[in-house]
Structure formats: C-alpha cells, structure tokens
Amino acid sequence: MKMRRWAIALGVLLLGRKKRQPRFADRPRIVAPGAPDPRAEWVALLLLLCAAAAAVGFIVVYSFNHLAHQTQYLGLALGLAFAFVAAALIVVAKRLVVTEELEEDYPLSHPTTQEEVEQLVEESGDRLTRKRLLLTGAGAAAGAIGAALVVPALSLGPLLDTGGFYETPWRRGVRLVDEHGKPLLLDEIVRETFYTAYPQGADKELLGSPLVVVRFEPAQLHLPTQRRDWAPGGVVAYSKICTHAGCAVALFRKPTFPVVEPGPALICPCHYSTFDPTRAAKVIFGPAGRPLPQLPLAVDSGGVLRAAGNFSGPVGPAWSGVRSKAPRNPS
Amino acid sequence: MVRRAVEGTEEPVVIRGLVRFLDERSGTAPFLKKALRYAFPDNWSFLLGEVALYAFVILVGTGIYLTLFFEPSTASTYYTGHYLPLRGHEMSVAYRSAVDLSFKVRAGLLMRQTHHWAADVFVASIVLHMLRIFFTGAFRKPRDLTYYLGLTMLILALLEGYLGYSLVDDLLSGMGLAIGYSVLMSIPVVGGNLALLLWGAPFPGKPDFESRMYVAHVFLFPILIATLLGLHLFLVAARHHTQFRESRRTTEKKVVGVPTFPGQAPRSLGLFFAVAAVLFLLGGLVQINPIWLWGPYHVAAGTNGAQPDWYLGWLIGALRLVPNFDVTIGHYTLVPNPFWGGALFPLLVFLFLYLSPWLERRLTGEYGFRNMLDRPRDAPWRTALGVALFTWVFIIFLAGASDRVFVSFGVSYEAQIWAYRVLVFVAPVVALLVTRKLCFALQQSERLGRIRKQAEAEARGELPQPE
Incomplete structure (x- = not known):
C-alpha cells in the first residue's frame, strides 16, 4: 500500500506536467511568450x-x-x-x-542639471568674502594633515640611510667555509670546479655573504696588476650575487673542448649575465652593468682560505650612487 | 502548501513576498525592474571581462581557504614531514606551511593549484578583454573612465599575482623577489631609498617584509581591486554596453540586446559555472607551481631555466634584452641597468594605453559620445598602432623564454638574444605597415563587394537597397 502510494507520487513528480494558470492574463505581457x-x-x-x-x-x-x-x-x-x-x-x-531583443535608449548627459549643480555650489559660497584665503587655509590644513598621516610610513625602513648596502661580513682573516661550516682548504679546491663559500660565523642569508670560488692555472688568470696577489694558487673568489638583479650566480660554464668552445664563465640563471672569472669577472654577455666584486684571498698556515680584505666593490644589484663608496664591515 | 502547488501559485507568492519586502524597505522596485530588463548586446567577445570577474570570485574563495592554513613568517624551521627530499632541510615557516597545506591538508593542494590557475586566468582574461576594448575603440568617451579603471586593475592584478607567488618563499619566490628588489633599486636617485623603505633593510629584508607582503596580498590589493571592480561595473551599467553595427536598429542612440532576465542571467551564470569548472579541473588535474620541487629559497641558491608566471614574462624578456651598461657620470651611477627593462618598459606600455583615449581624440578630432564599436579595420591607424605595440610587447615576452628554449632545445642563448634585439625594432614597424595595409584592403574588398551586389541587383532589375 505504502509502496504503491510512493510509486504514484514518483510517477506524478516525473511525468505530471501542468500549465500554470496565467495570473497576469489581464495585463500586456512584459516577457515575450x-x-x-x-x-x-x-x-x-x-x-x-x-x-x-x-x-x-x-x-x-x-x-x-x-x-x-x-x-x-x-x-x-x-x-x-x-x-x-x-x-x-x-x-x-x-x-x-x-531570448528577447530589447531596445533601450543610450543614456545622455544632463546639461541643465549640470548647470544647476554649478549654480548651487556658487550660491552656497557667496556669503564668503575671502574665498581665496579660506581655500588656501583649507589647502594648508589638508596638506599638513596628509603629510602627518604619511610620515609614520617612514618607520618601515631606514629611508635615508643607504649605508647598509655597503656592508658585508668579510674582513681580513675571515675564513671561507662551505654551507655546512667546514673550512675550505686550498689543496682541496679542484681546478675549474664551482664552489660556494660563506664567511665563517656570519649570517649566510645576507647579500654580502656568499662567494663563488673557482680555481684556475695561475697562467690562465688575467687580473689587474693591483689584484695580482688576490688569487693564491690560482683560486679566485667573487660575490655570488649578480650585480644585475640580485640572483645567485649559480651556473659555471666549463669548456669541455676549449679549442672551439667559449672560455669558462660564471652565469646568472635569471637573465644570463655572463662573467669571465679569469678576468676579474668582467661582464662578457647579458645585462649586468658591473663586474662581480672580487674578494682578495690569502692562505693561512693551516692551508685554509681566508679573506685578505673586503670586496673590490659594493655587492649586489646597483642603485644610484652604488660606485661612490667602498664596501665596509658593519660597525 | 499542497493546495497552492496544485493551483500553480506557489512561486508567485514567494516572489511577491520577496519583492514587497525589498521594496517596502528600500524602495528599489523600479530600479529592480529596470535592472532586470537592462539590455545586453550580444557578442562573443563581451564575455572576456566576465571571465575575469568570475576568476576573481574564485580567487577570493580559494584564497580565503588558503589563509586558514598558511603562516606568513620567515622564521627558520626544519621540515619533518612525509616528503622525503625536503626532510631535514632548513626553511622558513612560510614555505613549510605552504608545503604542508599541499600535502597534509585534504583538498589543500586542490585549492592552492586552483588559486594559482585562477590567477593566471584572471590576468589573461583581463589582457584579452583589454585588447578587445582597444581594438574596437570601446575606450572612447563616455567610457574612457571605465577604461582607466580597467587598466589600473590590470596593474593591480599583476602586482597581486607577483605578491602571491612571492609569499610562498620557495626558490622561485626568492629569485623573483630579488629581481623585483633590484628593479626598485634601479629607479634613478630614489630607488635605493624606496627599496629600503619597503624591505626594511637590504635584501632579503627584515622579517616584517613577509607580513607586509601578506597584508598587501590578502587585504589591500583585493580590497582595491574589488572597489575598482565595483566602480568599473557601475560605470559600464550607467553608460550601457557598446555594440557592433549588426542591424539597422543598432545606432548611436539605441542599444539592442538581451534583457538581464530571463535571457542574460542563465547565460552569465552558466559562464560563471563554466569558469569555475575549468579552474577546478585545472587545479585538480594539471599541476602548477610544484613548490616542493623548487625547494626553499636561500640567497645563494639559484636554478637554471626558472620562469615566472606567464604575465611577468614580458618584464623578464625586457630585462634580458638590455645590453650591459649602467649610465654613470664619472663614478656616480645614475641609472642602473634593470631600470630600462624592468621599470621604464612597462611604464611606457601603460603610458601608451592610458593616453590612448586622449590620443584618439586629438588625432581624430572626435569629442562626442561613441556608443558604436568599430571593427578593427574601420580604424586602420588605431589598429595598426595597437598591433605594433602588442607585437613589440609579445616579442619581448618571447625573449623572456629564451633560457627555456636554450635549456630544452639547445638553441644558442646569445644568438637568440641578438635575434630578439633586432626583432624588437623591426617587428613592430613591419606589423604596423602590414596591419594598416590589411585594414585598407579589407575595407576596399568590402566596398567592392557592395558595389558588385548593387550592380547585380540593378542588372536583375531590382531597386537598389538603401544602405
């Protein structure tokens, strides 16, 4: 019995159709039939x-x-x-x-109302005799309050103190270590292989920290005369941060057949700025505007590579005035 | 209830109650009736803006879900989860929480990937919508303000997308941020100061920087976009849609179209569900930004063939193409290199786009209302200039992928760059000339067709049809 009633209900639901009584039959239709x-x-x-x-x-x-x-x-x-x-x-x-096709008028502008607005604004102000002066006062108040509200934004960062850009943790005597903190020994540096080094004990996540270290035959190197002792045993070290857009110079081009292939190069994967590590990281292709800063190296009595000073120039991407100071240590 | 249903009056009673409730409290029945009978001119190209709108809705929805799990902090931590390649790696809390919400949170990866796909589709549909607006002349008065709002939303969308994938703090995030930082630094005279202000310290900046990006990404930019979106839609409705000359009834004075209800509503709603369907299918089935493969960002880390989301490709390309020089006066660096490609280039493109309505008025001397759309051929100079500009941008966009072409196909990178450096100057000129010629040729063939038709009609002895 129950089943039968359910079946009928389902049948009505699925198959029963009805035409609704038109309730607005006495009026003209709005929606097309x-x-x-x-x-x-x-x-x-x-x-x-x-x-x-x-x-x-x-x-x-x-x-x-x-x-x-x-x-x-x-x-x-x-x-x-x-x-x-x-x-x-x-x-x-x-x-x-x-799917009807309606026609509507494009809206127009309202010249009379526009004039009325103009008129009402003008009439509202006609009790004022020193309108200019008052407006100047309002301008001064608005400007000063606006400035006062913007000024706290200066807490965001040291707007005028760009000294931080020049700071690096490298100084004479700092040991070069790998990412696990193990010192780099001159004798363990294999020729034409890419090493990343950091200053011992310093924050690795500073632009001034990471170095690329590559070893060449001393005869392969063509460093400027004043940098002649910067590469003990043919080991050169440059800042690993590209001078173009701040990415890590993570690629090393090593010619496998030097007769026909271009020479060794350090390449930044972001925009392929290409630096010649044998010639003081001179830019040989790509958009970088400055060579990679070079770090002078020395070897201590234990054979460990150490910095012999700070970089040859400021590290990282350029800003207006980047060349005007030498890198220094944080005070 | 049953009795009413049998009489077929249930639905109208509900509607009557609802409309009465609204009208008595807001007095909006006349507005409602007008809105329901608002005419939408029908053309396939009009759906592009709608797609952008719906992608934005999906972005907000999936985005809110993601904020429930993501922790915007650069504090250092170690990964201890189930994904073996990362186990024991030092990383930021932000990156770890993004990996966790992908692997541990059920439906988390679906939401994250859908969010990412929606962002890509959002920008893509805005760009296509803008191209449609540009090439049909829809930016002319009285819709120039609408157009400016749209352009501003495009800029905001680009920044919003960039912030979104920068937040995650994976390797690509960090590389992208380093580039953004460098471009900001490169702005003459004040760049370094601006970078310090935003980042709080030299790159990678203070820990606060992550919070700044986060509040911008989940609050400031979405609110700004939503506000402009509302204004944009209000202006569209206030001045009505543009239309193509499709019949004699479509004129500068009269708009012809499908009413919101019942014609347009199911179409538009259907489009919303279609967009949602595509985005969730993409989010579920097509992997995007597998952050666990990139690994955490470290200042000293980089990877070859790294690419940003598609909509930043033009800027990467521009950065690649500029030859290696900084503008210096003696020892003073005035303009660092990234400025040209990263800042000046997009500035020029947007300047041209913002000035288009004004340029159009100056060049054509048309100051009146323009409700009818041009077909691209109807305005050969605008079309040619636009095609030249977009060819220029597109070539530079392609140059952005030259590293991938090098890595994947072995085509010499330097040769590609030199080819693009030439193309960047040649292609726009060629595009300009060809497009202009094409427009005129199309116009002419149309005229010829009309003349022929008329002649044939006359030969058959019919009266010439008034055009």
Whole structure:
C-alpha cells in the first residue's frame, strides 16, 4: 500500500506536467511568450542531477583519509559538478527561456542639471568674502594633515640611510667555509670546479655573504696588476650575487673542448649575465652593468682560505650612487 | 502548501513576498525592474571581462581557504614531514606551511593549484578583454573612465599575482623577489631609498617584509581591486554596453540586446559555472607551481631555466634584452641597468594605453559620445598602432623564454638574444605597415563587394537597397 502510494507520487513528480494558470492574463505581457520544450526540461533536470551526483562524489572522495590521487579526484568531481550546472544553465538559456531583443535608449548627459549643480555650489559660497584665503587655509590644513598621516610610513625602513648596502661580513682573516661550516682548504679546491663559500660565523642569508670560488692555472688568470696577489694558487673568489638583479650566480660554464668552445664563465640563471672569472669577472654577455666584486684571498698556515680584505666593490644589484663608496664591515 | 502547488501559485507568492519586502524597505522596485530588463548586446567577445570577474570570485574563495592554513613568517624551521627530499632541510615557516597545506591538508593542494590557475586566468582574461576594448575603440568617451579603471586593475592584478607567488618563499619566490628588489633599486636617485623603505633593510629584508607582503596580498590589493571592480561595473551599467553595427536598429542612440532576465542571467551564470569548472579541473588535474620541487629559497641558491608566471614574462624578456651598461657620470651611477627593462618598459606600455583615449581624440578630432564599436579595420591607424605595440610587447615576452628554449632545445642563448634585439625594432614597424595595409584592403574588398551586389541587383532589375 505504502509502496504503491510512493510509486504514484514518483510517477506524478516525473511525468505530471501542468500549465500554470496565467495570473497576469489581464495585463500586456512584459516577457515575450515562447513555446514549452519538455525535452529540454528533461535534459536540464538530468544535468542538474548529474551535478548533484558529482558534488556528492566530491564529498565521498574528501572523506577518505588516505587516497591515492585524491587531489585529482577532488578536482575532477568539483569541476564536473560545476560543468554540469553550466551545461544545465546553457540549456535553460537556449531552450527554456525566451531570448528577447530589447531596445533601450543610450543614456545622455544632463546639461541643465549640470548647470544647476554649478549654480548651487556658487550660491552656497557667496556669503564668503575671502574665498581665496579660506581655500588656501583649507589647502594648508589638508596638506599638513596628509603629510602627518604619511610620515609614520617612514618607520618601515631606514629611508635615508643607504649605508647598509655597503656592508658585508668579510674582513681580513675571515675564513671561507662551505654551507655546512667546514673550512675550505686550498689543496682541496679542484681546478675549474664551482664552489660556494660563506664567511665563517656570519649570517649566510645576507647579500654580502656568499662567494663563488673557482680555481684556475695561475697562467690562465688575467687580473689587474693591483689584484695580482688576490688569487693564491690560482683560486679566485667573487660575490655570488649578480650585480644585475640580485640572483645567485649559480651556473659555471666549463669548456669541455676549449679549442672551439667559449672560455669558462660564471652565469646568472635569471637573465644570463655572463662573467669571465679569469678576468676579474668582467661582464662578457647579458645585462649586468658591473663586474662581480672580487674578494682578495690569502692562505693561512693551516692551508685554509681566508679573506685578505673586503670586496673590490659594493655587492649586489646597483642603485644610484652604488660606485661612490667602498664596501665596509658593519660597525 | 499542497493546495497552492496544485493551483500553480506557489512561486508567485514567494516572489511577491520577496519583492514587497525589498521594496517596502528600500524602495528599489523600479530600479529592480529596470535592472532586470537592462539590455545586453550580444557578442562573443563581451564575455572576456566576465571571465575575469568570475576568476576573481574564485580567487577570493580559494584564497580565503588558503589563509586558514598558511603562516606568513620567515622564521627558520626544519621540515619533518612525509616528503622525503625536503626532510631535514632548513626553511622558513612560510614555505613549510605552504608545503604542508599541499600535502597534509585534504583538498589543500586542490585549492592552492586552483588559486594559482585562477590567477593566471584572471590576468589573461583581463589582457584579452583589454585588447578587445582597444581594438574596437570601446575606450572612447563616455567610457574612457571605465577604461582607466580597467587598466589600473590590470596593474593591480599583476602586482597581486607577483605578491602571491612571492609569499610562498620557495626558490622561485626568492629569485623573483630579488629581481623585483633590484628593479626598485634601479629607479634613478630614489630607488635605493624606496627599496629600503619597503624591505626594511637590504635584501632579503627584515622579517616584517613577509607580513607586509601578506597584508598587501590578502587585504589591500583585493580590497582595491574589488572597489575598482565595483566602480568599473557601475560605470559600464550607467553608460550601457557598446555594440557592433549588426542591424539597422543598432545606432548611436539605441542599444539592442538581451534583457538581464530571463535571457542574460542563465547565460552569465552558466559562464560563471563554466569558469569555475575549468579552474577546478585545472587545479585538480594539471599541476602548477610544484613548490616542493623548487625547494626553499636561500640567497645563494639559484636554478637554471626558472620562469615566472606567464604575465611577468614580458618584464623578464625586457630585462634580458638590455645590453650591459649602467649610465654613470664619472663614478656616480645614475641609472642602473634593470631600470630600462624592468621599470621604464612597462611604464611606457601603460603610458601608451592610458593616453590612448586622449590620443584618439586629438588625432581624430572626435569629442562626442561613441556608443558604436568599430571593427578593427574601420580604424586602420588605431589598429595598426595597437598591433605594433602588442607585437613589440609579445616579442619581448618571447625573449623572456629564451633560457627555456636554450635549456630544452639547445638553441644558442646569445644568438637568440641578438635575434630578439633586432626583432624588437623591426617587428613592430613591419606589423604596423602590414596591419594598416590589411585594414585598407579589407575595407576596399568590402566596398567592392557592395558595389558588385548593387550592380547585380540593378542588372536583375531590382531597386537598389538603401544602405
């Protein structure tokens, strides 16, 4: 008995169609009339049910604790749910509501009202005899208050103190260590191999810290005369931070067949600024405007590489005035 | 309830109650009726702006979800999670939480990838929308203000996207930030000071910098974009849509289109769900920015073939193409190199775009309202200039990928750069001349077609149709 009533109810729900009594039949229609399309209604209904099923699928997939490719299934389920709704709406738009063509006037401007606004503003101010002066006062107040509200923004950073740009942790005697803090020994530096070094005991995450260290045959090096002793055993060290845009110079071009290939080079992967490590990191290609600053090296009695001073120039990307001071240590 | 449904009056009763409730409290029934019967001219190209709007909605939704898990802090920590390649690595809390929300949070990766895809689609649809506006002359009065707002939103969207992927503090974030920092530094005279102000200290800056980026990314920029978006849409509605000359009924005075309700609403809503579907399918099925592969950023780390999101490709290209010089006076560096490609180049492009409505007025002497759209061929000079500009930008955009072409296909990097350096000057000129010629040729063939039709009609003895 109960089953039968349910079956009838379901049948009525699915198959029963009715035409609604027009309640506004006495008035002219606003929306253009159109013929019903029961098949399109079926399609839209089916699509909406599919959307619901996909959304339920999303919840089911979500409820698993460990499921391979869960992200993919989640995306698929939610994406499909939305896609089914989109399809249903397209069916609605194309088949189940009328597509009318309305005509409307483009809005115009309102010259009379414009003038009235002008007039009312002017009339409002005609009791004032020193309008200019008052406006100047208002301007002064607005400007000063505006400035007062902006000034606290200066706490963001040391606006005028650019001294920090010149600071590096390198000074005479600082040992070169690798990323694990192990000192670099001259004898362990292999020729034409790329090493990254840091100042012992200093913060590695400063632009002034990291170095590239490469060893050449001393005869391969063509350093300026005043830098002749900067490369003990043919080991040269440069700042690892590109002078163009501050990326790490992380690539080393090592010719495998030097007769036809270009010479060794340090290259920044960001914009391929290319520096010649045998010629004091001169820029040979790419956009960098300055060579990489060179760090003078020395070897102590234990064979450990140490800095023999600070860099030959300021480290990192350039700013106006970058060349005007030498790098120094933080005081 | 049952009785009402049988009589078929249930729906109108609900609607009547709702409308009455609203009208009695806000007096907006006349506005509502007008809004529902607002005419939308129908052209496929008009959906681009809508796509941008819907991508923004998805961005806000997925973005809010991400903020529930992401920790914007550069404090140092060690990864101890299940992803073995990173285990034991020192990294920032920000990066670790981004990795964790990808691996540990259920649906986290889906939301993060959908967010990223939505950002790429957001900017792409704004750019395409802008191209449509430009080449159809839709930026002319009375819609110039609408256009300026749109351009400003494009700039904000670019910055917002950049901030978004910089927050994560993976290797690519850090490399991108180093470049952004250097471009800011390169602004003549004040660059260094501005960089200090924003970063709080020389790169990588104070820990506060992460919080600054975060509040900008999740609050300031979204609020700004949403406000401008509201104004933009208000202006569009206030001045009505533009339209193409499709029939004799579409004129400068009358707009012809589908009403919001019932015609446009399901179309537009359908587009929203379609955009959502595409974004979530992409987010689930197509990997984007797998940050666990890049690793955490360290000042001394870099990787070859690194690429930003597509919408910054033009700036990377410009930075690559500039030859190696700094402008110096004696020992004083006036203009560091990144300024040309990273700052001046986008400035010029946007300057041209912002000045277009004014230039158009000056060059054509047209100061009145322009509600009808041009087809690109109808305005050969505008089209030619626009194509030249976008060719220029596109060539530079391609140059941005030259490292990938080198890494993937072995084409000499230096040869590519030299080719692009030449193309950057040649291609826009060629594009300008070809486009102009093409526009005129199209116009002429249309005229010929009309004349032929008329002649044929006359030969058949029909009366000539008034155009």
